[in-house]
Amino acid sequence: AQSVTQPDIHITVSEGASLELRCNYSYGATPYLFWYVQSPGQGLQLLLKYFSGDTLVQGIKGFEAEFKRSQSSFNLRKPSVHWSDAAEYFCAVGARAAGNKLTFGGGTRVLVKP
Amino acid sequence: EPEVTQTPSHQVTQMGQEVILRCVPISNHLYFYWYRQILGQKVEFLVSFYNNEISEKSEIFDDQFSVERPDGSNFTLKIRSTKLEDSAMYFCASRATQNTGELFFGEGSRLTVL
Numbered sequence: 258a259q260s261v262t263q264p265d266i267h268i269t270v271s272e273g274a275s276l277e278l279r280c281n282y283s284y285g286a287t288p289y290l291f292w293y294v295q296s297p298g299q300g301l302q303l304l305l306k307y308f309s310g311d312t313l314v315q316g317i318k319g320f321e322a323e324f325k326r327s328q329s330s331f332n333l334r335k336p337s338v339h340w341s342d343a344a345e346y347f348c349a350v351g352a353r354a355a356g357n358k359l360t361f362g363g364g365t366r367v368l369v370k371p
Numbered sequence: 372e373p374e375v376t377q378t379p380s381h382q383v384t385q386m387g388q389e390v391i392l393r394c395v396p397i398s399n400h401l402y403f404y405w406y407r408q409i410l411g412q413k414v415e416f417l418v419s420f421y422n423n424e425i426s427e428k429s430e431i432f433d434d435q436f437s438v439e440r441p442d443g444s445n446f447t448l449k450i451r452s453t454k455l456e457d458s459a460m461y462f463c464a465s466r467a468t469q470n471t472g473e474l475f476f477g478e479g480s481r482l483t484v485l
Binding site for chain 2: 291293299300301302303306347349357358359360361362363364
């Protein structure tokens, strides 16, 4: 069964500072990997995804993530955080098999200090 | 840009009442999903639906839950007799293709059971 761990429940970062959110997954083969963002009271917006190819993927809003097979990780990064990046971030893993549900991590809530 | 729409945005109901949550997936999508998020917890998979039948369901999706695509555009989640622990945000999602498509999520329907 697939699973996702996001070790950091909360992260506080100063505006303009860099941000890295950790994600570790468990899956028997190469998975599909996603990062979603959820602003308060809102739905889930896709930031970026990894299916194959280049292990460094670029997403919207200046985010990027790197797939590291050896570490079973897919960490999300942003070089310079804006106040509007305050939100909850979810890493998700999807199977390449039929059905293709996503399994989500517990989320990391990001607070941005002025 | 096409989007998944959900109604109602918020519903308050008494324990034991039936609730129907409605979703209009993106029009050319073939795969449909319901997820839920209990306040402060992770996003959990409930059920996936393809070709007019359930393709996978989680342990949460017991006999009190059912899904239907009654008219080729709507995708509904019915809870027959709500319990307090059904209080959550329910997200509908759809996907265009099986293996590489991302899930597009709606804004969610918040269900409060009193």
